[in-house]
Amino acid sequence: MLAPKSKADLAFTMHILSSLAVDGTAAIVEFPGVLYRGGAERKIRKYLIDNNYIDTVIQLPPDLFFGTTIATCIIVLKKSKHDNSVLFIDASGQFKRLGNKNKLQPANQDAILDAFTARVDVAHEAALVPNETIAENDYNIAVSSYVEQADTREEVDIVALNAEIARIVARQQELRLSIDAIVADLEGDAASLG
Known part of the structure; x- marks a missing residue:
């Protein structure tokens, strides 16, 4: 060589x-x-x-x-x-x-x-x-x-990803409702004290 x-x-x-x-x-x-x-x-x-x-x-x-x-x-x-x-x-x-x-x-x-x-x-x-x-x-x-590189990107399961996003959005809504309830309760307590 x-x-x-x-x-x-x-x-x-x-x-x-x-x-x-x-x-x-x-x-x-x-x-x-x-x-x-x-x-x-x-x-x-x-x-x-x-x-x-x-x-x-x-x-x-x-x-x-x-x-x-x-x-x-x-x-x-x-x-x-x-x-x-x-x-x-x-x-x-x-x-x-x-x-x-x-x-x-x-x-x-x-x-x-x-x-x-x-x-x-x-x-x-x-x-x-x-x-x-x-x-x-x-x-x-x-x-x-001429020689294609191996695709080493992570394969994404779009169905599972969409299900996870839906679960997160639903949990976010639950948390918002809980926070709204806590704030309403605090506002009610504050109004009764005032």
Whole structure:
């Protein structure tokens, strides 16, 4: 696995591709901006997708590497692929916080490798996307564009919520009547004293 020297440059990826054997595989760590920015980076992504060189894009967790807390990604290149699709893997939750950095533990690495090897859609984890779909999405290869995040919002039972609101309103009315009775009683006591 190699890391580019500059954060905004897919030219390094092109250099690796030119050095790659016909049956070889390259894994390149990149900053996430190269997955969606326009300009020259878009042109390079277009070339890579149109020529079917991108095998997999893996979104890694933030704060893995020394000197940066930003989330990074891995772009896996192959010159001899068996399909015309890109596998997108969201591994952003695959880490354990150790000290002041996130770490990929063996179990995390195995989970990522299993998704990479299986090469199938898994809800909220992986999506196998045809190159044509990526082209229609302006050659955006950001994992979040293809792998839907799990909905972690609390599910609300609207019927139970409405019943609870009705109970609260009824109790509020009871309390108002009790308070009115107490005030009337106090006013009656005050009038009899005066």
